[in-house]
Each structure stands twice: as C-alpha cells, then as structure tokens.
Amino acid sequence: MRYLPLSNKDRESMLNTIGIESIDNLFDELPKSEVPQNLPKHKSELQVDRELSQIANENLPYTQVPSFLGAGNYCHYSPASLDYIIQRGEFLTSYTPYQPEISQGTLQVIFEFQTQVALITGMEIANASMYDGATACAEAISMASRINKRSKVLISGGLHPHYIDVSKTQLKHLGFDFKVLDPYVSGKEDLLNQIDTNLSCLVIQNPSFFGNIQDYTSIANECRYKGVLLIVVVTEPVSLGLIKSPGEMGADIVVGEGQSLAGPSNFGGPGLGFFASLQKYVRQMPGRLCGQTLDKDGKRGFVLTMSTREQHIRREKATSNICTNSGLIALAFSVHLTLLGESGFLELANINHKNAVELSIRLNNIPKIKVINSSFFNEFVVELPRSAGSVIDELTDLNILAGIPVSRFYPEHPHLSNLMLVTATEMNTKSHLDSFIDALNKVL
Amino acid sequence: MKNNFLHEEPLIFEYPVSDNSAVDFDSPLGESENLGGIKRSNPIGLSSLSEPEVVRHYTRLSRQNYSIDTGLYPLGSCTMKHNPRLNEKMVRLKGFMDIHPFQPEKTIQGAYKAINLLSDWLIDLTGLPAVAMSPAAGAHGELCGLMCIRAAHEHNGENERKVVLVPESAHGTNPASASLCGYSVESIPCNSKGRVDLDALNNRLGDDIAAVMITNPNTCGLFETDALRISDAVHNAGAYFYMDGANFNAIVGRLTLKQLGVDAMHINLHKTFSTPHGGGGPGAGPTVLSESLAPFAPVPFVVKKNKNLFMVEHSGSNQSEFSIGRMKGFHGQFGVFVRALSYIMSLGADGLSQVSGDAVLNANYLRVRLSKYLTPFHNGTCMHEVLFDGSFLDGTGTRTIDFAKAMIDSGFHPPTMYFPLVVEGALLFEPTETESRQSLDELIDAVIKLAKKAMKKETPEFFENSPVNAPRLRLDETLAARKPILRWTPNPVLKAAE
Structure with missing residues (x-):
C-alpha cells in the first residue's frame, strides 16, 4: 500500500x-x-486514475463548448503559473500558521491577500477568508447585529438566492427578523423608504444577482444617518476592476465570493468567502486575521492576531465557530491578482464587460428575445418567448451551455420562467457568440 | 535553515510601480460599454509585476514555510498525513474541474455520481444511514448536526431543550457551534484519566438537555470506553448524541458508529481522508446522521430516480419536507470530495483499517519511547495521538512553549501545545500513519536530546530564545494585537526587514 x-x-x-x-x-x-x-x-494508482477518469468523462466541461454560465460562479482563464504556485508542497501541505517562525510564507500571503481585498473593495481591512460568499454573508449579518445590537435585517431582492437561504438557515436560532424583498429583475428597487432606525443592516448585491449595477451612495448615506449597517455583497470580484467600489459608495461591510479570480468552478466548491469592513469594527469580525509585527531581532514578520475573537480562545462567546477557512483558495485568488496587477485587473474587467455588451447587442437583435437590464457588468437577463428551461435544454443538445434558467432559483415565482441569466467573459470568442446566436435562431 | 539561499522577500506592494502585468490579453469582441455611469475613477493600488517576478516572489515565500512535504508534522488533533498527488491529479481532470454548478443535469451526471459514491462509502465506513454532504469544514458540520438535532426536537414538540453539554476537554468549535445554534453550553468535567465523568454527566442529564457532544477518541488521545453507557444515558434522557469526528483517523475501518449510538458526526475530509490543509483550508465536513435525524438534512442532496441522478435543491419539496434548509452556496466542497474519493479508492477497506492500525501504532511507539523522558498523561495504550503534560519540565525553568519552540531548531514542527485545556502544559503529538520508522526515530532522538538538555537546568535561555535557525525569531504577538496592522499601506509604521 x-x-x-x-x-x-x-x-x-x-x-x-x-x-x-x-x-x-x-x-x-x-x-x-x-x-x-x-x-x-485497495487499488493501484493506475486503476484509480482509470475509474475516476471514466466518471469525469460523464460530465461535459464548459471549456469544451461555448458556455455562458454565471449566477455567482464565473468561468475565467487561470494562468499556468497560478496552479504551479498553489501546488507547491510548502503551501499546499502546511497547516494553519499557528507557529509563525516557520510559517512566514503563508502569513505574508494572507497579509497580501487581506491588503488586496481591502484595496479592490475600497474598505479599510479584510480577514483571512471564510468558506464561501454565502456563509460570509450570514456572518456579516451576524456581525452587524453585534455592532448595533439590533436584529431586523432587510435583504434586497437582488441578493443571490443561495445567500438568502444560507443566511436564513445559519441564523435561524439567533433571533433575527428577516425581511426579504421580492426578486427584482429590472428597474429600481425602493430601498430608501424602508431604512428605519430599528433596522440592523441592509444587504444588497452589486452587480445584483440579475446583473444590474447601481450606485448605492444615497442609500449608504441614509443607512449611516439611521445607524443601519450597509452590507454589500460582490459575487463577481472582477467587476471591481471597472465599477466604483463598495467602499467609495459608503459600505460598512463588504463580503463576497472569490472563486471567479481563484480558479476553475470545480462544480461550485470549494469557494472563497472574502470579508472586508471598516477598521473600527475589527473586534466584531469573524475568522482569522493576520497582522504585522516584529521578531526579537526587530525584523518585520507576520502572525495570526486578535484571536480572542475566535473559538479556540473564546469558545461559546466567540464571534463565529469558524476554524478551517479557505486558505489555499485565498492564495490562488491572491496569486491571480498579483499576476494581473493593476493594469491586468482593469483590462480583464474591461474585456469582460465589452464581451458581455457585444453579446447583449447580438441577442437583442433576435426579434423574439429581449435583454432586460439597462446596465450590467458581464452578466444580464434575457426574456425568451417560452420557458428558459426548455430552450436551454435544446441548446445543450446543440452543444451550447447557454445560460441558467432564473426559475431554478425561484420555484415560488413561476412568472420568472421565461428569463435566462447569461454571462460572457474573456473566455468567449467571436465563434462562441456566432454559435450561440445561430443555435438560438434555430430553436426559437 | 538560515542561510544565503533563503531570501528575504518584500511585500508585492513594495516592488517598484510600473504598468507591468504577468498576463497578456486578446482584444475585446466589441467596443461598446453599458455601465450606467458607475465607472471606477480612482486607481486601486495593486502591484505591477511580470511573470518571472511573481513566480520568484511566491517560490521564495513558500520556502519560509514548514510543510508535510518537508517534514514530520506531529500536530495533535490535526492529522497532518501525507497528501497524495494522485488526488491533485484527479481533481484537475477537466470533467471535474471545468464543470459549473448550474449546468444542465444531463451534462453533469458524473459529478452526481462522484458525490453519491463518496456518500455511499462514508455511510459504509460509519454505519449510519445518511450523510449531509454540504458542510464546508468540521465546525460547519457541527452546526449542521446540531441544527438537525434542534429541528428534530422542535418536530417532536420538545422546545424546552435548550442546553448542550460539552466536556471540558472539547475543541473550541463545539461550544461555539452550539452557541450559534441558539443553545446555551454547559461543561462536563473529565475524570482523572481525561475521560468524560459519567456520574457528572448522568447527574446533569434531564429534560432541558438537547444534545451531548463528545469527541471520541477524545482530545487526550484516549478512547471513551464508556461510549455505549454515555449514548444510552443520553438517549434515555431524550437527548441526541453528537460525536466530534476530528479523531476519526484512529478508528477508521475498525468501528462503525451505529454501535456507539451516535446520532450525528462530522467527518473532516481534510484530516482522515488526506485532502490538503492548504495553510488553513479548504476542508469539508460531511455529517453522517442517524435515522431519526436524516429527514432534517440540509439541501442540496443527490437522489436517484429511475436510472438518473438529480439534485434536490430546495427545502420544502416532497423529498425535503423537513430539511433545515441550505447551509452553503452551490453544492458543497466538490473539489475536496474528489480528492477524498481518490484516497478512499486507493486504500480500500483493507488499506483504511491498516491506516488506523499504523496511526495508533506510531503514536504508541512515540509514547513508549518518550515516556522515560517526558511525562505521559496516561500510562496505558493511547489511540492515534499521545498526550504529555508539562510536569517533566517542573523546576527546569523551561516552559512547554519554549520546549516546543526548540523542536523547530531540530527540524521539526512542534506538537499541539496547551491543548486540551484540562492538562497543564500539554504537548499533544499525532504522528499519523504516513511517517516511517526512521522519521519517528529521528523525532524521538531530537525530543530526548532536548529533554535531557532541559533537565540539566543549565540553559533555560537556550529554550527561551528558540528557535534561532528559522526564518524568524520569536515574534511579538502582544505588539501585533495591541496595535493591529492588518494590511499594507503606502506609509508603513514598521520598516521592512533588511
């Protein structure tokens, strides 16, 4: 063996x-x-490879066909050096850096990751990561309540439905009072009039689940005035290379899913929850934090810090029960952002947006199809003349992974059944767009 | 370790700023924009490095880490075993890596099959009838199990059960998870052997107790020999029995949990099933459930209908009437599942029982060889980890932490220190089954040498100053906490190391 x-x-x-x-x-x-x-x-390595490859072959990888999938999980290109770096055994096979003298590699990476997350979200600080965007969202709601000692939560209809469900499940026994607005696909959601002094936090997503982008500055101002914390969720961090950051709009806490920059989908997991906020809230933050300090020689070094917030010290009074987080995925995210750098990150965002706009123009030219969004980043909603599920099914038979039926997430809202979420990224070529349009013309 | 080949490395933000990037792009497919006037106008402040600079930066940083690949990592409770590279190869098959969570079901039958196969085997290995696959880590699995327990009590009209009992030796996640589930937490004492005090437990059980959480083997490295009596007592009191599965590596393939009367247990795939810890995660915490808790399992889960597999995604449907709801975005830690699957297939039933056998053998070998020099907490057989208390250092002027830090200069990662909390100055060694006799002997020789040195009482400052050959000397953790610097800023308070 x-x-x-x-x-x-x-x-x-x-x-x-x-x-x-x-x-x-x-x-x-x-x-x-x-x-x-x-x-x-037990089996030989060769035999395991054979059997698992056979199972893998029963799936259709999105990299083999024109693919337009998003909804909180995005398909971007991973540079070759990214996977090389995260497979270095010194990163891959080390534990949580509890012995800082022999973990400076991991610790400096976390410090750089925290800085990158703070920079792109426009916030002051960030933690070392959470499981995924959805659980980070639940933790943010809980953190807001620790800060302002209120329990009413208002959730925008533009928040990813999985984030809504996870928050409601995870917090169901902690006395929260949730108000979740109906899914809002187009137009403007009236949030301003629902912000009152009883509210603990308002949770919005930008770009929204339906792809809409919005400037929330006036809402943030109203929140601040009423002592309400504004939580902004970002499920596509590439968007932050092109649109105004949540920090610039006045967010108090920014959480989201980092998978889009960290690597391939892996069927949705493991993901990467990122978590950023204003410095003044740091003692209420969940999860690990890495901080800068000095060693006995006065050399700069990094350590895990402020751990009196955490379960291994504070036990039942901890800010969260999280222990294992998403260290390696945070490394991947950080390496990718470093590879891109400032100019590459802006360019990646720019290409994503322009490719999506090009796709939307071409889709809108099909008479039976209507693009719903007035503005978007790399994802938008189209209205089809019949059920999106059936159209997608027929396009799959033509080897196109067309989009995602909105109704998959809202079984209780049948009126959304003709809507399809569509994403374009730098992965899409002109020939992908041609095939998509041709196939749609064929089946509609 | 300290030599001219180990380089100091600045932060990426401290490199000169340019317009460099390590990524080249094709032109966009069009030129139109549709941002509704919300364009970013300020620069972000990210770095600007080319590919060779980036690769060198991270390679240099990696060399400042200790890892399983470079040496024995005897961290008790963490099961730092070898991470097979086949697992990494398998998870990178395009059919596993490049699949999106919302592709049409007919294009991802293989993914469902992989999840199902792993579930079947976890069920087989534990003897419990169901498994919730979506929890992301051990603590998340604890929350899942406790939420199912709470849902079951509420379903049975037992709403007054509001207390969870946890032994004082438990991992910190246990009380934290119970608290997140809205329960209050009470501690039950251990007896002098570090096992749960059955009398104390019996005295506290009653109709306000929702659940009892026990780690077995416990954090003192011992099997809870009263496990059956504990579960009977818990069930007679109308409560549920949660078992923390962090130490499953000691019993995998040898003992099913059904016999122990377990109602829920999470399995850390990143411990027992060899998926890498990655400097802190990700893990996965599938949670096996007894028949009475299975109906409350979180969505999503895979079910078979005719010959096809499909996924139940929403609670409240026919198959998920009583589900507690969703605990995680998408469908769980799929990439971790594939690695665990690859590991279980490689070892099989025979290999896994050899895993627990060798893990326990290695720990006992350490126990016997070190007991003449260190003070074992318990004299009999231990399970997969061996616990020493700090009394061998009494009067030497050397503390547990200093002794452990000195191990770094001998080339080893220290064991877990000061945990479990019930033992003063604890040193908890978990060698795992993937260490050879030779590497165990090297560890033993190094620890004995240090113990002898400490006994001489001549050089407490040698221990206090350890390590001296690591990339850093002891770091000032008080300074870090008192004046937190949690990110780089353009005007750093502290100067970069020369």
Whole structure:
C-alpha cells in the first residue's frame, strides 16, 4: 500500500518495543464491531486514475463548448503559473500558521491577500477568508447585529438566492427578523423608504444577482444617518476592476465570493468567502486575521492576531465557530491578482464587460428575445418567448451551455420562467457568440 | 535553515510601480460599454509585476514555510498525513474541474455520481444511514448536526431543550457551534484519566438537555470506553448524541458508529481522508446522521430516480419536507470530495483499517519511547495521538512553549501545545500513519536530546530564545494585537526587514 511506509518488520519490532502482540491489541478497549461491508479493496494508482477518469468523462466541461454560465460562479482563464504556485508542497501541505517562525510564507500571503481585498473593495481591512460568499454573508449579518445590537435585517431582492437561504438557515436560532424583498429583475428597487432606525443592516448585491449595477451612495448615506449597517455583497470580484467600489459608495461591510479570480468552478466548491469592513469594527469580525509585527531581532514578520475573537480562545462567546477557512483558495485568488496587477485587473474587467455588451447587442437583435437590464457588468437577463428551461435544454443538445434558467432559483415565482441569466467573459470568442446566436435562431 | 539561499522577500506592494502585468490579453469582441455611469475613477493600488517576478516572489515565500512535504508534522488533533498527488491529479481532470454548478443535469451526471459514491462509502465506513454532504469544514458540520438535532426536537414538540453539554476537554468549535445554534453550553468535567465523568454527566442529564457532544477518541488521545453507557444515558434522557469526528483517523475501518449510538458526526475530509490543509483550508465536513435525524438534512442532496441522478435543491419539496434548509452556496466542497474519493479508492477497506492500525501504532511507539523522558498523561495504550503534560519540565525553568519552540531548531514542527485545556502544559503529538520508522526515530532522538538538555537546568535561555535557525525569531504577538496592522499601506509604521 503506497501511502504507508511501515514494513511488516518495522511493525513487528515496534510492537515489541511497546510490549504487545499485535496491532489489534491496541484496539482492545473498543467494542467489537462490524466492519465496512461494501467498500472494495485497495487499488493501484493506475486503476484509480482509470475509474475516476471514466466518471469525469460523464460530465461535459464548459471549456469544451461555448458556455455562458454565471449566477455567482464565473468561468475565467487561470494562468499556468497560478496552479504551479498553489501546488507547491510548502503551501499546499502546511497547516494553519499557528507557529509563525516557520510559517512566514503563508502569513505574508494572507497579509497580501487581506491588503488586496481591502484595496479592490475600497474598505479599510479584510480577514483571512471564510468558506464561501454565502456563509460570509450570514456572518456579516451576524456581525452587524453585534455592532448595533439590533436584529431586523432587510435583504434586497437582488441578493443571490443561495445567500438568502444560507443566511436564513445559519441564523435561524439567533433571533433575527428577516425581511426579504421580492426578486427584482429590472428597474429600481425602493430601498430608501424602508431604512428605519430599528433596522440592523441592509444587504444588497452589486452587480445584483440579475446583473444590474447601481450606485448605492444615497442609500449608504441614509443607512449611516439611521445607524443601519450597509452590507454589500460582490459575487463577481472582477467587476471591481471597472465599477466604483463598495467602499467609495459608503459600505460598512463588504463580503463576497472569490472563486471567479481563484480558479476553475470545480462544480461550485470549494469557494472563497472574502470579508472586508471598516477598521473600527475589527473586534466584531469573524475568522482569522493576520497582522504585522516584529521578531526579537526587530525584523518585520507576520502572525495570526486578535484571536480572542475566535473559538479556540473564546469558545461559546466567540464571534463565529469558524476554524478551517479557505486558505489555499485565498492564495490562488491572491496569486491571480498579483499576476494581473493593476493594469491586468482593469483590462480583464474591461474585456469582460465589452464581451458581455457585444453579446447583449447580438441577442437583442433576435426579434423574439429581449435583454432586460439597462446596465450590467458581464452578466444580464434575457426574456425568451417560452420557458428558459426548455430552450436551454435544446441548446445543450446543440452543444451550447447557454445560460441558467432564473426559475431554478425561484420555484415560488413561476412568472420568472421565461428569463435566462447569461454571462460572457474573456473566455468567449467571436465563434462562441456566432454559435450561440445561430443555435438560438434555430430553436426559437 | 538560515542561510544565503533563503531570501528575504518584500511585500508585492513594495516592488517598484510600473504598468507591468504577468498576463497578456486578446482584444475585446466589441467596443461598446453599458455601465450606467458607475465607472471606477480612482486607481486601486495593486502591484505591477511580470511573470518571472511573481513566480520568484511566491517560490521564495513558500520556502519560509514548514510543510508535510518537508517534514514530520506531529500536530495533535490535526492529522497532518501525507497528501497524495494522485488526488491533485484527479481533481484537475477537466470533467471535474471545468464543470459549473448550474449546468444542465444531463451534462453533469458524473459529478452526481462522484458525490453519491463518496456518500455511499462514508455511510459504509460509519454505519449510519445518511450523510449531509454540504458542510464546508468540521465546525460547519457541527452546526449542521446540531441544527438537525434542534429541528428534530422542535418536530417532536420538545422546545424546552435548550442546553448542550460539552466536556471540558472539547475543541473550541463545539461550544461555539452550539452557541450559534441558539443553545446555551454547559461543561462536563473529565475524570482523572481525561475521560468524560459519567456520574457528572448522568447527574446533569434531564429534560432541558438537547444534545451531548463528545469527541471520541477524545482530545487526550484516549478512547471513551464508556461510549455505549454515555449514548444510552443520553438517549434515555431524550437527548441526541453528537460525536466530534476530528479523531476519526484512529478508528477508521475498525468501528462503525451505529454501535456507539451516535446520532450525528462530522467527518473532516481534510484530516482522515488526506485532502490538503492548504495553510488553513479548504476542508469539508460531511455529517453522517442517524435515522431519526436524516429527514432534517440540509439541501442540496443527490437522489436517484429511475436510472438518473438529480439534485434536490430546495427545502420544502416532497423529498425535503423537513430539511433545515441550505447551509452553503452551490453544492458543497466538490473539489475536496474528489480528492477524498481518490484516497478512499486507493486504500480500500483493507488499506483504511491498516491506516488506523499504523496511526495508533506510531503514536504508541512515540509514547513508549518518550515516556522515560517526558511525562505521559496516561500510562496505558493511547489511540492515534499521545498526550504529555508539562510536569517533566517542573523546576527546569523551561516552559512547554519554549520546549516546543526548540523542536523547530531540530527540524521539526512542534506538537499541539496547551491543548486540551484540562492538562497543564500539554504537548499533544499525532504522528499519523504516513511517517516511517526512521522519521519517528529521528523525532524521538531530537525530543530526548532536548529533554535531557532541559533537565540539566543549565540553559533555560537556550529554550527561551528558540528557535534561532528559522526564518524568524520569536515574534511579538502582544505588539501585533495591541496595535493591529492588518494590511499594507503606502506609509508603513514598521520598516521592512533588511
């Protein structure tokens, strides 16, 4: 068995040292048990590779066909050096950096990651990561309530439905009072009149789940005036290269999903929750924080800090129960942003937007199709003449991953059934757009 | 470690600013914009490096890390075992890596199949009938199990059960998760052997108790020999029995949980099933559930209908009438699932029982060889980790932390220190099964040498100043917490290291 270095001779002599007969004797205190019934015996590396490759082959990778999928998970190109760096064993196979003298690599990466997240969101500080955008959103709501000691939560109809569901599940026993507005696909949602002094926080998403972008400055001002915290969710951080940042608009807490910059979809997980806020709220933040300090020689170094907020110190009074986070995905996100740099990040955002606009123009030229959004970044909603699910199904048979039926997320809102979410990124070529338009003309 | 080949590396933001990038792009497909006037106008302040500079930056940083790939990592409770590279190869198959969570179901039957296969095997390995796959890590799995427990109590009209009992030796996540589930937490003491005090537990059980959370094997490295009596007592009191599965590596393939009367247990795929810790994550915490808790499992989950697999995504449908709802975006930690699957297939039933056998053998070998020099917390057989208390250092002027830090200069990562909290000056070693006899002997020799040195009482400052050969000397954690600098700014308060 290739992962087990002890030889039978080693085992025998070690048992001898311990003074027992067999390995089974080490388990004498355990009750007699049935052993697993169905699990096969061990397999060679080649055989595992064969069997898993066969299962993988039953999937259609989005990189093999024209693909226009988004809804909180975006398909971007990963530079080759990104995967090389995250596969270095010193990063991949290290634990949480609790021994800072021998973990400066991971710690400096976290410090750079925290800085990058703060910079692109326009916030003062950021933490070392959460599981994903949805759980980060729930944690942000909980943090807001610790800050202003209120429990009413207003959620925009433009927030990703998974984020709404996760927040409601995760916080259901903590006495929150949720008001979730209906999905808003177009026009402007009336938030201004719903901000009152009983409200703990308002949660909005920009670009929204339906792709709309909006300047929330006046809403942020109203929130500040009423002591309400504004939580801005970003599910496509590439957008921050082109649109005004949540910090510039006046957000108090910014959370989101970093997958889009961190690498391929992996069927949606593991993701990367990023979490940023104003400095004054730092003691209420969940999760790990990396800070700068000095060693005994006066050299700069980094450590995990302010851990009295965390479960391993504070136990039931901790700001969160999170321990394991998304370290490696945060590294990937950070490496990608470093590879892009300022100019590359702006350019990537620019290409995404222009490709999406080009696609929207071409779709709008099809008489039976209407683009709903008045403005957007790289994702928008189109209205089809019949159920989006059926159109997507037929396009799949023509080898096009066309978009996502909005109704998948809102079974309780059948009037949305003709709507399809469509995304274009730098991955899409002119020939992808041509095939998409041709196929639509064929099936409609 | 300190030598001319280990470079100091500035922050990416401290490199000269230019318009460089390590990425070249094709032109966009069109030139029109549609931003509604919300364009960014200020520069962001990101770095500007070319590819060779970026690769060198991260390669240099990586060399300042200790890792499993470079050495034995005996962190108790963390199961730092070898991370097979086949797992990494498998998760990078295009059919696993390049699939989007919302592709049409007919294009992702393989993904559903992989999730189903892993669920079946986790069910087989634990003997419990169901598994919730979506929790993202151990603590998230604890929350999942407790939420199912709370839903079951509420379903049965038992709304007055508001207390969760947790032994004082528990991981900090246990009380934190119970608290997130709206429960109050009470601690139950351990007996002198570090096991749950059954009498104290029995005295506290009653109709206000929702659940009891027990780590087994416990954090003192011992099997809870009263496990069956504990679960009977818990069930007789109308409460549910949660088992923390962080230490599953000690018993995998040898003991099913059904026999222990377990109602819920999370499985850290990043511990027992070899997926990498990645400097802090990601992990995955699938949570196995007993028959009475299974109906409350979170969405989404994969079900089979005729020959096809499909996913139940919303609570309240026919198949998810009682579900607690959704705990995570999308469909769980799929990339972690594939790695765990690759590992389980590689080892099989026979290999996994050898895993727990060798893990426990290695820990006991350490125990016996080190016991003459260190003070073992318990004299009998331990499970996959061995606990020493700090009393061997009494009167030497050397503290547990100093002793552990000195191990760094011998080339080893220190064990877990000062945990579990019930043991003073604790040192918890978990060697795992992927260490050879030779590497264990090297660790043992190094620890004995240090213990002898400490006993001589001549050089407490040697320990206080350790490590001296690491990329940094001891760092000032008080300074970091008192004046937090959590990001780079253009005018740094502290000067960069020369």
